[in-house]
Amino acid sequence: MKYNYILSLLFLALIACGNSDNDPQPDNVTLTCSPEKVEAGAAEGEYTLNVTCNSGEWTAFASDDCSFWVTAKVLDSSLTKGQVIVSVKANKETTNRNGSVVVKSGTKRIMIPVTQEAPMSVSQREIYSNSSGENITLSVVATGDWSVKSNDSWIKAEKTDSKTVTVKTEPNDNKTSRNGTLDIVSGIEKITISVTQESAEDRDINTPEGYRLVWHDEFNEGTTLGSDWTHEVQKPGWVNNELQEYVNGSAGGKRVTELVDGKLSINCFKGSDDKIYSGRVYAKVNEGWLYGYFEARIMLPKGKGTWPAFWMMPVNNNYSTNPWPGCGEIDIMEEVGADPNIVSSSIHCAAYNHTINTQKTASRNIGTAESEYHVYACEWTPDYLKFFVDGTELMTFRNEGTGKNVWPFTYNFYPILNLAWGGDWGGYKGVDESALPITMKVDYVRVFQKK
Known part of the structure; x- marks a missing residue:
């Protein structure tokens, strides 16, 4: 009995050893895979591996280092011939990436390298x-x-060399902006670039009936404001707890006011010293x-934190004897x-003022204030102040x-x-510095008085 018991233990031990994953694969097991590598483009795609295994039992999976962008679906793994569908997610990184798919039968493994190209990129979209x-x-x-x-006749695009494209826009003679696109294509990848061109200057002076033009600035001569304009210079927090610093024309080598394309640009930006600079001109x-x-x-x-304005204050006012708001303020246009x-x-x-919540005000959503030019106006007589947007009355305040x-x-x-x-x-809703730099553009300022 004791002898038979020992033989039984030895037999069980042999079975256990034979089932170990560390046991060498029998010489007659063949495992092959074609192709031997997957070369994927940057776009999402599927690739097929053909697997042959004479043992009829095999599987496949993505290695841990790439399992977040590669998946392997096994088909017919119980047959001697089957397939692996390798799915690759779109590469949104800026470089190529590498991983592998493991094809396995028992302890025999084949590593199939998976490489994916970086997506095509353009410096501006x-x-x-x-x-x-x-x-x-x-x-x-692009690889x-x-x-x-x-895609539009007024946009000309030319491939200058393997890394550069030159885009030329033709003059826009319309008084509205226009939009177009161009496509850059590499294989199945396509990047569409949006092109927006601002409207032409409005050089037509439409004088209100009964008035004559007494002063104007069309901002189409030179590169900086003329002598009729004065820059305010003030530190942050000067009024209304505003965050910008007003400077006399420029800061850190950048202009807060400049004439470009026949318009005045009032620029607000963050300097290298982390201060916010902007312009206020009279x-x-x-x-x-x-x-x-x-x-x-x-x-x-555009941007959370902006507060552009076109408004008026009294000349040579002594604020110690005639303080605000008693001195008066005329706000023709404001937006946040x-x-x-x-x-x-x-x-x-x-x-009537906002400190006691009695100010006289009116507002309107005009839809395109931040993408198109609009005309903001005020007619001021001894009897009333009337405010207009594109010639349509917004508010009237009468002399009581x-x-x-x-x-x-x-x-x-x-x-x-x-x-x-x-x-x-x-x-009042916070600021978003990612919007900076920003620009308020003014085509003209015109003053008319009655004849």
Whole structure:
């Protein structure tokens, strides 16, 4: 009995050893796979591996280092011939990536390398062109040959070399912006570039009936503002808890005001010192005008934190004896980027102002304030202030005849253009510095008075 017991133990031990994964594969087991590697493009795709295994039992899977972008689906693994469908996700990284698929039968393994190309990339996917037309150079990175095609006749695109494309926009003579596209194609990859060209200058001066033009600036001469304009210089927090610093023309080698393409650009940007700089300018600050029709054609910037304005304040006012709001304030146009395309007009005086929630104001969502130029205007007479957007009345404030507390608008005021950042209103929903740099563009400012 004892002898038989020992033989039984030895037999069980032999069975256990024979089932071990570490046991060498029998010489007659053959495992092959074709192709021997997968070379994938950057786009999502599927690739087929043909597997032969004479044992009739095999499987396949993606290695751990690539399982987040490679999957392996096994077909007919119980037969001597089957397939593996290798699915590769689109590569959104900037470089090639590598992994492998493991084909396995018992302890026998075959490693199938999987390489995937980096996607094609372009230095810009959005182009913004001025109205006079310009040349823009784009850099292209692609593993294979590529081509470029314009989808609009006013956009010309030419492949300069294997890494560069030159885009040329023709002049836009329309008073509205226009949009187009161009495609860069490499194999099955395609990148569509959007092209936006701003509208032409509006050089037609439409004088309101009964008025005559007394002053204007079309911003189409030179590169900087002329002597009729004065820059404000103030540190952050000067008014309304605004975050920008107003400077006299430039900061850190960059202009806060400049004339480009026949328009005034008021630029707000973050300097290398991490400060936010912007521009606030006054027209005829020591003279101004008493009554008249004041208008400007403006395209507003985008971004949470912006606060552009076109408004007026009294000339040579002594704020110690005639403080705000009793001195009066005329806000022809304001907008905050947190509420895009909603423009407003307001007046402030002792009786009606925002500090006591009595200000007289009106607003309108015009839809394209941040993508198109619009004309904002105010007609100021001894009897009323009327505000307009593109010639349509937005608000009227009448002289009630009850004195200065309601109607301080009896002396000269001067126009102001500025682009604030943050502050009590501009930052009431916070600011998004990723929007910077931003630009408020002004086609013209015109002042008319009655004949």
